Amino acid sequence: STGNRSTGNQSNRSTGYQSNRSTENQSNRSTGNRSTGYQSNRNRSTGYQSNRSTGYQSNRSTGNQSNRSTGYQSNRSTGYQSNRSTGNQSNRSTGNQSNRSTGYQSNRSTGNQSNRSTGNQSNRNRSTGYQSNRSTGNQSNRSTGYQSNRSTGNQSNRSTGNQSNRSTGNQSNRSTGNQSNRSTGNQSNRSTGYQSNRSTG
Secondary structure: OEEEEEOOOEEEEEOOOOOOEEEEEEOOOOOOOOOOOOOOOOOOOEEEEEEEEEEEEEEEEEEOEEEEOOOOEEEEEEEOEEEEOOEEEEEOOOOEEEEOOEEEEEEEEEEEEEEEEEEEEEOOOOOOOOOEOOOEEEEEEOOOOEEEEHHHHOEEEEOOOOEEEEEEEOEEEEEEEEEEEEEOEEEEEEEOOOEEEOOOO
């Protein structure tokens, strides 16, 4: 099922093909290093946190991965950005969340896909493990190569600041769990490439 509920501004703009696929619960595989135990990456910083890579950036984790940020969270990639998860994917944010892609943006889920917004976009990523990204400063991830995030645990991204995801390459989100997007701010999705959202749940 796909449900879009918003009490705030929800804007979806695409100059290409926009499609959402979902046949299961949304999930993201990885954003951490491979671990069979508890992997907690709590990056708490009152400054600017920037990760840049011109090669292949792959984070895989079978344990708990936690990143928290109360500042600006920006993910930019000029290559292929893929988020896969075998659990529930929930993204929550108390700031503005902007997803922009000039390449292929595909969201696939075999479960329920719910988009709710009362203001700022909120993305909560929850999988079969626990992955939480929290930061008190600016968190920026940039990659000009292949960026793949896979996780078999819960993946949670929470931010009290602005959360911006930009990609000039292919952006693919696949999940076999529930995909829930809730936002208390403005939700804006823009794509100049192929945007596909499909759901059978």
